Amino acid sequence: xxxxxxxxxxxxxxxxxxxxxxxxxxxxxxxxxxxxxxxxxxxxxxxxxxxxxxxxxxxxxxxxxxxxxxxxxxxxxxxxxxxxxxxxxxxxxxxxxxxxxxxxxxxxxxxxxxxxxxxxxxxxxxxxxxxxxxxxxxxxxxxxxxxxxxxxxxxxxxxxxxxxxxxxxxxxxxxxxxxxxxxxxxxxxxxxxxxxxxxxxxxxxxxxxxxxxxxx
Numbered sequence: 001x002x003x004x005x006x007x008x009x010x011x012x013x014x015x016x017x018x019x020x021x022x023x024x025x026x027x028x029x030x031x032x033x034x035x036x037x038x039x040x041x042x043x044x045x046x047x048x049x050x051x052x053x054x055x056x057x058x059x060x061x062x063x064x065x066x067x068x069x070x071x072x073x074x075x076x077x078x079x080x081x082x083x084x085x086x087x088x089x090x091x092x093x094x095x096x097x098x099x100x101x102x103x104x105x106x107x108x109x110x111x112x113x114x115x116x117x118x119x120x121x122x123x124x125x126x127x128x129x130x131x132x133x134x135x136x137x138x139x140x141x142x143x144x145x146x147x148x149x150x151x152x153x154x155x156x157x158x159x160x161x162x163x164x165x166x167x168x169x170x171x172x173x174x175x176x177x178x179x180x181x182x183x184x185x186x187x188x189x190x191x192x193x194x195x196x197x198x199x200x201x202x203x204x205x206x207x208x209x210x211x212x213x214x215x216x
Contacts, residue, residue: 012050
């Protein structure tokens with residue numbers, strides 16, 4: 001699946017995701033804050049999770065499906081052991097996206113001490129807007145807004161990230177050799193909530209544009 005807005009990048013092979021990267025979101029779910037000196041919480045989605053088109057096909061019969069609005073970056077250059085000071089130079093573009101989560105399933109998995117894939121890696125679990133080239137973007141201070149049926153659900157800014165984009169890239173590169181086209185979902189601000197069939201969800205940023213999907 002080619003990335004809209006970045007036609008010269010290869011199709012992504014991996015989707016890295018960061019959990020609990022905004023303090024208020026961690027609090028709203030009753031999760032512990034990362035301790036001082038902690039590394040980011042990382043999980044992955046398969047590329048089959050990427051949404052094709054303008055419809056979100058919500059899983060049925062598996063409990064609540066929550067929206068999580070996130071800044072998503074696409075890497076234009078890969079590498080291993082990337083210095084944090086150089087990490088933003090590896091970003092080709094940015095957009096807003098949705099990390100959809102089966103919240104009841106995730107709670108069950110967390111209680112059992114199991115991985116989150118059943119709650120995070122299903123089909124249509126990763127929506128993406130159109131990418132904007134990274135040149136000139138300040139990834140440390142990007143506003144983002146999520147509305148559902150016209151009602152504000154999430155209102156955040158990347159300045160509130162616990163682990164900024166450069167820190168995330170540098171850390172990932174110590175565990176994987178990063179590749180051009182890799183996607184990174186960088187975490188969600190507070191205000192996550194359920195989606196239902198017939199809902200319309202829209203993500204907006206003054207720097208990245210507006211993107212909307214209809215739920216089915």
